[in-house]
Amino acid sequence: MRLQCEVEVINRMLPTFGMRNRGKGTRAMLSVGRQDEKGSGQRGAIYLMICTLKDKAGSRYKLQENIENLFSKFVNEGKATIRLREPAVDICLSKADVCNLRNFISAVGLAHRGKDASPVPLSRLVLAKTSEIEKPRTKLIITCKKDYPLTKNFPYSLEHLQVSFCKLARVDMRMLCLKKLQKLDLSNNHIKKLPKTIGDLVCLQELILQNNFLEAFEVELCNSTLRNSLNALDLSENKLKALPVQFCNLRELVSLKIDSNELIRLPFNIGKLSKLRFLSATKNKLPYLPNRFRTLVLEKLDLFGNPLVAATPMAPDIQLKVPLSILETSSRAAIRYRIPYGPQLIPKHLCQDLSVAKTCDCGGPCLNSFIQAIVSFNLHQVSQSVVLVDSMGGTEAPMVCYFCSLTCYSLFLDKYLQSTRM
Missing domain, CATH: 3.80.10.10 (Ribonuclease Inhibitor)
Structure with a gap:
């Protein structure tokens, strides 16, 4: 039975001499197995062996009738502690695989009672390979x-x-x-x-x-x-x-x-x-920015070196069809009232059209019938820090705006003309 984890061996006698433990775990390979007695044909006692990079030969601790307590309250977090009677040490395990740790603690408990962890007898203790005790490369x-x-x-x-x-x-x-x-x-x-x-x-x-x-x-x-x-x-x-x-x-x-x-x-x-x-x-x-760009909340924005066009709010691209078609009217209603839709209810191409619907300046939706205008937008409205968009030191950029009706466009135009007069 073997387990890869981080181990800290705490000597409980150190505080008696006014000393403290290092307080830091080390990557290790733990093994539970039998150590054959030299010169005798009998099976040896069950030991716990801890191999680390600094101690590749491994430190051995007898387990049989030598465990004072097993602390497994935090086993689901990959942590456990084995408290031995002789020597008086606590072996603290952390960063272990939860499933492997549970099996390992179970094997340690059986070893304490002098039993093997499975129907197959425990094998001899074998030293860990260097690759098994190296810290995982991240x-x-x-x-x-x-x-x-x-x-x-x-x-x-x-x-x-x-x-x-x-x-x-x-x-x-x-x-x-x-x-x-x-x-x-x-x-x-x-x-x-x-x-x-x-x-x-x-x-x-x-x-x-x-x-x-x-x-x-x-x-x-x-x-x-x-x-x-x-x-x-x-x-x-x-x-x-x-x-x-x-x-x-x-x-x-x-x-x-x-x-x-x-x-x-x-x-x-x-x-x-x-x-x-x-x-x-x-x-x-980029000739201009999309309409929904203004809803961003940025800390830093850099748009330098784009062929941004001049704002032309007074020369809109009118694609508004009056009266609105039934398709346009029903599509706007589906979006406005958040009516569920999907390819199982309506044709797939209509689903795609609804998913890319434009947003009017008033907040309402529009699909294929709208008025489009390029307006000037101060980028400081969306970002604390703005890298100059041109060599003249400007922070204004063109943004495309959509209007679902002549009324919405007229209201926008009134606000725009008032702002230019001020």
Whole structure:
């Protein structure tokens, strides 16, 4: 019976001499087994052996009729303590696998009574291998192609993996088996497409894909478990032309970098990223910002180097059809009154139209019948810190606005004209 965990051996006699224990656990391999008596054919007593990097030969403690108490109240947290009579020590176990720990404590209790832990007799104590008592590796950085592992797997304990400047053309599937991975940095490679299975990395918080050849961000990733874990995403220096509407399902995002791409627009529903605080979209091809951009609450915003167009509130693009069609009227009503809909109730293409409905300045919905105008928007309304959007020091940017009726557009125009006169 063996168990990998962290161990601290506390001598209960030290306080008597005014001394204290170190108070820190050490990675170890614990074994329960028999130690044969030399020169006798009889089976030896049952011992607990603790092997660490500093003590590879292992420290042995007799278990049979030598346990004063077993503390297992916190076994569900991977913690337990074995109190021995002789020597007077407490063996504190932590960071153990819960299932293995339960079995191990059960085996220790049986050993105390002089019984084997299973119908199969306990084997001889065997020293642990170095790989079994090394601290699990949580961070690996590879910045050279010759250092990239071709025959060995990545350590399964990794939480931070960086593979840069290795000319990777695709994401290595071995990386997608690292279920504890929290940060994945694949910057400065030649990756053209992301596998859908990146969404299976349930602990992934930070994904860095800077300076690759990405042309799209897959919709499947937006609907994966990344919705609940990803809080930092760097897609800068790629070949992205647009982000999917579903991109705003990544509602845990706090930081988003999409600099130096070929973006011609931002997702129209970007306002759904309610936790977003840092947005950088420099050197793209953005002509204006989407209407819902004004609902963001940012700490830092950078839009420098985009070909932003001039605001033209007095020259709207009128696509309003009067009277409204039955489809437009019913669609607006379905959204306004939050009537449930789905492909099992209405055609799939209508579901898609409803999901990308525009929002009027009055807060009402509109689909295919609207008035569109480009207005000027002060970016300080959404961000504490704004990097100048042009070389002239301006913080005003054009934003597209939609109006569901002539009345709404007229009201907006009255407010706009009043503000310009002041």
